[in-house]
Amino acid sequence: MPEIQREGRTETPTTMMAWGIPSSDPAESGVEAAAVWLTGGAGLLLWTALAFLLTTA
Structure with missing residues:
Protein backbone atom coordinates (compact mmCIF):
# COMPACT_ATOMS: atom_id res chain seq x y z
CA MET A 1 0.00 0.00 0.00
CA PRO A 2 1.54 3.34 -1.03
CA GLU A 3 2.14 5.97 1.62
CA ILE A 4 0.17 9.19 1.09
CA GLN A 5 2.08 12.40 1.74
CA ARG A 6 0.33 15.72 2.08
CA GLU A 7 1.85 19.16 1.81
CA GLY A 8 1.26 21.76 4.49
CA ARG A 9 0.26 24.51 2.08
CA THR A 10 -2.94 24.74 0.10
CA GLU A 11 -3.42 25.77 -3.51
CA THR A 12 -6.38 28.06 -2.80
CA PRO A 13 -5.79 31.82 -2.63
CA THR A 14 -5.78 33.53 0.73
CA THR A 15 -8.99 35.27 1.73
CA MET A 16 -9.54 38.55 3.45
CA MET A 17 -11.19 37.60 6.71
CA ALA A 18 -13.37 40.72 6.97
CA TRP A 19 -14.80 40.46 3.47
CA GLY A 20 -14.50 36.78 2.59
CA ILE A 21 -13.12 37.51 -0.87
CA PRO A 22 -9.81 36.34 -2.34
CA SER A 23 -6.94 38.68 -1.66
CA SER A 24 -4.66 39.43 -4.59
CA ASP A 25 -2.82 42.36 -2.99
CA PRO A 26 0.08 41.87 -0.61
CA ALA A 27 -0.58 42.66 3.04
CA GLU A 28 -0.62 46.38 3.66
CA SER A 29 1.90 47.97 5.98
CA GLY A 30 1.09 49.28 9.43
CA VAL A 31 1.11 52.90 8.26
CA GLU A 32 -1.40 52.21 5.49
CA ALA A 33 -3.65 50.25 7.82
CA ALA A 34 -3.53 53.05 10.40
CA ALA A 35 -4.40 55.62 7.73
CA VAL A 36 -7.44 53.59 6.67
CA TRP A 37 -8.66 53.24 10.26
CA LEU A 38 -8.11 56.95 11.02
CA THR A 39 -9.92 58.19 7.92
CA GLY A 40 -12.76 55.76 8.57
CA PHE A 52 -26.88 64.87 15.80
CA LEU A 53 -27.21 68.38 14.40
CA LEU A 54 -30.04 67.41 12.07
CA THR A 55 -32.03 65.56 14.74
CA THR A 56 -31.73 68.27 17.39
CA ALA A 57 -32.51 71.22 15.12
Whole structure:
Protein backbone atom coordinates (compact mmCIF):
# COMPACT_ATOMS: atom_id res chain seq x y z
CA MET A 1 0.00 0.00 0.00
CA PRO A 2 1.54 3.34 -1.03
CA GLU A 3 2.14 5.97 1.62
CA ILE A 4 0.17 9.19 1.09
CA GLN A 5 2.08 12.40 1.74
CA ARG A 6 0.33 15.72 2.08
CA GLU A 7 1.85 19.16 1.81
CA GLY A 8 1.26 21.76 4.49
CA ARG A 9 0.26 24.51 2.08
CA THR A 10 -2.94 24.74 0.10
CA GLU A 11 -3.42 25.77 -3.51
CA THR A 12 -6.38 28.06 -2.80
CA PRO A 13 -5.79 31.82 -2.63
CA THR A 14 -5.78 33.53 0.73
CA THR A 15 -8.99 35.27 1.73
CA MET A 16 -9.54 38.55 3.45
CA MET A 17 -11.19 37.60 6.71
CA ALA A 18 -13.37 40.72 6.97
CA TRP A 19 -14.80 40.46 3.47
CA GLY A 20 -14.50 36.78 2.59
CA ILE A 21 -13.12 37.51 -0.87
CA PRO A 22 -9.81 36.34 -2.34
CA SER A 23 -6.94 38.68 -1.66
CA SER A 24 -4.66 39.43 -4.59
CA ASP A 25 -2.82 42.36 -2.99
CA PRO A 26 0.08 41.87 -0.61
CA ALA A 27 -0.58 42.66 3.04
CA GLU A 28 -0.62 46.38 3.66
CA SER A 29 1.90 47.97 5.98
CA GLY A 30 1.09 49.28 9.43
CA VAL A 31 1.11 52.90 8.26
CA GLU A 32 -1.40 52.21 5.49
CA ALA A 33 -3.65 50.25 7.82
CA ALA A 34 -3.53 53.05 10.40
CA ALA A 35 -4.40 55.62 7.73
CA VAL A 36 -7.44 53.59 6.67
CA TRP A 37 -8.66 53.24 10.26
CA LEU A 38 -8.11 56.95 11.02
CA THR A 39 -9.92 58.19 7.92
CA GLY A 40 -12.76 55.76 8.57
CA GLY A 41 -13.01 56.92 12.18
CA ALA A 42 -12.96 60.58 11.16
CA GLY A 43 -15.71 59.94 8.61
CA LEU A 44 -17.80 58.16 11.22
CA LEU A 45 -17.41 61.06 13.65
CA LEU A 46 -18.38 63.53 10.93
CA TRP A 47 -21.55 61.61 10.03
CA THR A 48 -22.44 61.23 13.71
CA ALA A 49 -22.07 64.97 14.28
CA LEU A 50 -24.17 65.71 11.20
CA ALA A 51 -26.90 63.32 12.32
CA PHE A 52 -26.88 64.87 15.80
CA LEU A 53 -27.21 68.38 14.40
CA LEU A 54 -30.04 67.41 12.07
CA THR A 55 -32.03 65.56 14.74
CA THR A 56 -31.73 68.27 17.39
CA ALA A 57 -32.51 71.22 15.12
